[in-house]
Amino acid sequence: MRLLINIDVPDLDAAVAFYAAAFDLKPARRLGDSIVELLGAEAPIYLLQKDAGSIAAADRSREYARHxxxxxxxxxxxxxxxxxxxxxxxxxxxxxxxxxxxxxxxxxxxxxxxxxxxxxxxxxxxxxxxxx
Missing domain, CATH: 3.10.180.10 (2,3-Dihydroxybiphenyl 1,2-Dioxygenase, domain 1)
Known part of the structure; x- marks a missing residue:
């Protein structure tokens, strides 16, 4: 089994800056306009640009307040x-x-x-x- 971690964020550039500074992760590549791959953990982490209010699962929308x-x-x-x-x-x-x-x-x-x-x-x- 191979594990990939995906994290929804409302601001891709701000998220890359945070995870690089907080956890020393390195941006490896950009996949289109809305995904950045970060390396430096045991599993790759993908930051996914997803707007607040967009549908997350079933009928629930994304929100980025503490949850x-x-x-x-x-x-x-x-x-x-x-x-x-x-x-x-x-x-x-x-x-x-x-x-x-x-x-x-x-x-x-x-x-x-x-x-x-x-x-x-x-x-x-x-x-x-x-x-x-």
Missing amino acids: WTPMHCDVVVDDLEAALARALAAGAAQEGAIREGTWGRIVQLADPFGHGWCLVQFLGRGYDEIAT
Whole structure:
């Protein structure tokens, strides 16, 4: 299986700038007028220009205010504070304090387009600390 990540955004240029600055992703190529491929993660990320108000799924329209979805992306980092500072400087909003568990540390963010993200720093054996 090969995983591709697609993220709807209302402003392609602003999204490229944010994800490059926040997560050190690199624009690899433009696919037509409305898609940019970003590399630097384990899976390619495609930013898709989709206007606010356009149909997203069924009869629901896209909106880019902060929203919740049962699926989000985690960015695994070596230095949580440095990664958080970088993301905040790029325009992310921190949502809550850094939390720590036996497996590591995590902080929740929202990007400027309403999508939720987590920064995760594994400690010790990471998730193996809690695996059964």
